Amino acid sequence: MSTPDDQTDPRTGWVIAGAGWVARDHMAPALAASATSRVVAVVDRDLAAARALAARFPGAVAHDDPATAFATPGAQVAYVATPNHAHREVAVAAAEAGLAVLCEKPLAADLDDAAALVQGCERAGVVAATAFDQRFHPAHEVVAEMVARGDLGTVTAVRIVYACWLPPGWAPPGSTTGDNWRVDPVRAGGGAYVDLAPHGLDLVGTLLGEDVVTATTHLQHRVHDYAVDDGSVLVGSTSSGVLVTISNSFNTVETLPRRRLEIVGTAGQLVATDTMGQDAGGRVEFLDATTGESRDVEFDRETSPFTGELRALEAAVTGGGDWRFPMSRDLRLLRLLHGALTVQETRPAEARR
Structure with missing residues (x-):
């Protein structure tokens, strides 16, 4: 009560x-x-x-x-x-x-x-x-507006790299248990692919206004000695024919570039770096296809994507607003993600042959 x-x-x-x-x-x-x-x-x-x-x-x-x-x-x-x-x-x-x-x-x-x-x-x-907090990253919201406005012309491709370093003994900051459940096949359901690729699949649909509808994925077991994959690449297409590649890994050292989003069109290309993740900030660059010149795209670099997410959800719960992303759509994308898996998996022993 x-x-x-x-x-x-x-x-x-x-x-x-x-x-x-x-x-x-x-x-x-x-x-x-x-x-x-x-x-x-x-x-x-x-x-x-x-x-x-x-x-x-x-x-x-x-x-x-x-x-x-x-x-x-x-x-x-x-x-x-x-x-x-x-x-x-x-x-x-x-x-x-x-x-x-x-x-x-x-x-x-x-x-x-x-x-x-x-x-x-x-x-x-x-x-x-x-x-999917990255829907609400201010940089991605500006990118979606530019795509919808036609600033890129006809979009032909989206390329995503979203990676991190997650060794077997990794534990989250502040952990008191040292439990790395993200590499437990039972509790996590998979490795880098299941953990990171859903963000990319969701973000493609959010930015383009159309989802990936067909895909094939290859998994990698290359660096870390655990039961789940430590890398993956998904190749797919939207219904209108935009080609999509999503590369994810738990085997990319943190000092290397590991978060990049590119959207290619006939009138220009957008390149976002360090916008994929939990934090505010990053950079978005627009390359003009006519002049070859580039410019930085302005966006709110202070607001966390989690802040945007909770604002949108509260508006739907208490303000009578619409929630634009039905969970049934998220389930459909998750089914696509699982269905895209191929038999081929790259493992260290196979790679040396």
Whole structure:
């Protein structure tokens, strides 16, 4: 039951489900800085982690039971940031409690769980979204406007490189457990491909206004000794024929260039560097096909993509606005991602033959 204060507080009440790295270091700061948001509860199976994160938000309570957390007075939105294999159970529980759902990507560790998650949210009739924060990076929003305006002429290709260095013993900053679940095939559902490629697939559709509809992927097991892939390349096409390549890896050293987006058109080319990721900033350059000259494209370099994401979701939940990215579309792209996998995989022993 809500208290009088809960009923009169105009801010959107959030429950953070999963007190790990992305929630703690990226979503939590965005929520703390937002004048329209408040965190009412944090839930994690590690109660100490939940308490530590809840302590950053006045009045927030900590729990190790999702149902209890979702019943917190004032709760309106659940941000689900658990390991991938736990998404379905937690997201559906939140939806059944009447909360809107913002679920981290990928939707689940396997397609059956992802479909069940989407069906559960649809059955509950709540606003449900996948946390593709890069949709809301200010640089990408400006890029989408330029593409829609025709500044690039006929778009012919999109090329994405999104990579990082993730050795077997990696642990998120501030981790107290040292648990690198992102390379656990059961909990993550895959490696670099499943973790990073969904961002690229979603972003292509967001920027172009049309999704990739056919794709083939090759996986790589080249550097790190773990069960999942440490690299991948997806090659695909949109319905109108734009060619798309998305290269991802867990084996690119951090000192090397590793985040680049290129959109090629008949009138020009956009090159964005260091805009793919969780942070604000980066650079966007436009190369004019007629003159050959280049110029920097201006955009808001201060606002985090997580801030844009929560603003858009709150507008849909409390302001009656539309959520432009139905979760059914996210599921369709996840199915494409899994269906694009080929039999061929590059492994160190094979590469030396």
